[in-house]
Amino acid sequence: RLFDTLASVYIKEEIDARRVFNMDETSFESSKKSHRVIAFRGSGNVWSQEVHPSFHLTIVACGSADGLVVPPVFILPGKTVRLNVMANCGVSGAAVAMTDSGFMNTTLFIRWLAFFASSVPATTPRPLVLIMDGCSSHYSSEVITAACELSILLVCLPANSTHLFQPLDVAVFGAFKSKLRPLIHSFISEDGNYTIDKENAIRLAGIAWENCNFPFNVKAGFKSCGLFPLAKEKMEESLGHYQRNGTPKDLGIAAWLHVKTVVQQELLVLSPPREKSKTRTTTTVGDRLLTHQLLLQIAAEQEDERTRKRQVKADARKRINKRQKRVEEATV
Template sequence: MKIMISPSLWPLDKKKEEAAMSSQAPRKRYREEDLAEALEEHERGGAKVTQLSNKYGIPERTLWWKIAKRKADRAPMRPWPAPALGSESEEDIFQWALAMQRKGYPADKETLISKGKEIAAVMFGKTRGAGTVGRGWCDRFLRRHPQLTTRSAQTGAGAQSIYNMDETSFERNVKTRKVIARRGSRNVWSRSVDANFDLTLVACGSASGELLPPLFIVPGKRLNRDVLAAADFPGARVTTADAGFMTTAIMREWLVAFAADVPTPVRRPLILVLDGASFHMDESIDIVAEQVGVRIVQLPPNSSHLYQPLDVAVFRGVKQALKTEISNFLVGSGQTTMKKRDAVRVAVSAWIVGAVQRPSNIVASFQAAGIWPLSLPAMSKRLTSFQRNGTSVDSPSPAWLVCRQTIHTEILVLPPETEKKQRRGKTVDVKRRLLTHDDLQRD
């Protein structure tokens, strides 16, 4: 019986035999210093592995393995050319792009390229930096920063589309004020103007500083022509109500007029911020608002003094101007009663002086209230200030006031005062008596 051995198996057996023989010999026949020097020489001059093996007595297999391991331990090389503007400049551009998006002004590719060209001109000069940045650089920049991508920008509501409507009433009497009088005067009397009716001023302004014509609501059923003529302001409107205050019917008509007064180029829908406690709001208001392209945003109830922009920074100037106009009316006419036409004329003058001539106050009022730009920190700051009721941050809290009373009465206490004993003599007059202990206490 013959056993045939395949020739392909013979080399395998031979390799096993050589490996077994080599395992009996020492595996390492070189020094670590020679290995390090061989690797350094290979990197410096690119010497062949065969030459290094013969020179230092290191097996070629060992050299190849050490070279490969050394390359793997290093940081991988960039798969694209080095940034034309440098890594630091590109990091600044990257952070700028993120900040622009947070501000609501996201940059497009053209803006990115324009900024890159400006930076290149500063770094390399106008001549050399002219062709450094282009469309290709922008594409590579986006690949190097995968956190950025391109999106279709949605044009949202801007400052010119956000409005606030608020109401303020006409003060019947001017409050007591300080006046100049002769020293020694006991009582100083001052004439005042009294109006036996209520007048409501309905104002509306945008976050961009635009004021719409006001609406004046006077009591009654019919309107005298002289009252309407007194509203001498472009676009101003006058109407009547039983008590002189806003009603649901007037609110519906005002919404239609509001949408018509806003310039056509302003993007719709319009955002109208209102006080959430308005009693004249119902479903019919929402229907009309939807028809005219207005979206109503109602603030929390009873927060007009905190978050209504017109109430925050505009109406104060109007009321101050109103006091001045009433005083001028009193001095100029000598009358102590005011008719409806006079009240409307005075209110128009106060509106012009206190609001129309101060457009910066309108923009500042939206910012201070945190309505636009929308700011939760600004809203929280106003709420915190209101809750402190004007006290400073360092003022003690109510909880501490309760604890302080307990601490003062139970913990931080002082020892009682020592009672002063009545001074008595050390001797007792006998006076021919037989003294007892009771006599000691009496004397």
């Protein structure tokens, strides 16, 4: 269905690589309440701590199949921000936004669509095709209205498939994070800090952004995912690789999987439930210290008690039977 949708749009609007974009969000680093300690296995003296920010920073990325990179937007939590928060960000045209949680929401996404449209050169023909995931903040009547006014065609990827068909996930974010991690560790060693403030987080993210070869990687991502040039074979290859969990095509199915299939198709008859024994096999410990001999003694006492109770019940049944017999004889 994704292939058919894109094929229809590409043909109808005569779309070229300059007009196809992918948008997604990633995080700077997860905010953690617990602390991790990094050490060599077997070390008896551990004190190094893993750095983490005290807030959530979302980075909005977008790039085209032609290698055009839209400046990033950094989303911070809260309502106010320092005036110099972007002073050390080396990415030209980058912007910062605020939400209560630090994540994208519908209102901000509508504002981002206008930012995106203004970032694409006016010489690029419209409409633009924007491929994205189906996050709730990306899809609403207000979003569709804003996109129509800006001449943007929105295409949502199938659920749970972004790791297969989203160019940013496939080819860009991995390279970005691989550049960002060493910068974070260098920040630790230079300043001796174990947390990062907002200004430095944006500064480090900007450096990683500039050095992750975004234009080349996003072009390769579009091609690898089969989104542009549109290639159904590559889409099916990605899906098949996922369904096989990365195993080779010629790998045989394990014996237990065959057995599992048979079990699923056959009717299984369960054995009747086992009757529970009323014999007590436990004892109350209380304040006692129970040795093996004492446990044997308790077990023997319990058995004697059960025998006595059975005898009492048997005697009671005999008396009832005799009483009923006398009543019947008197009636006759």
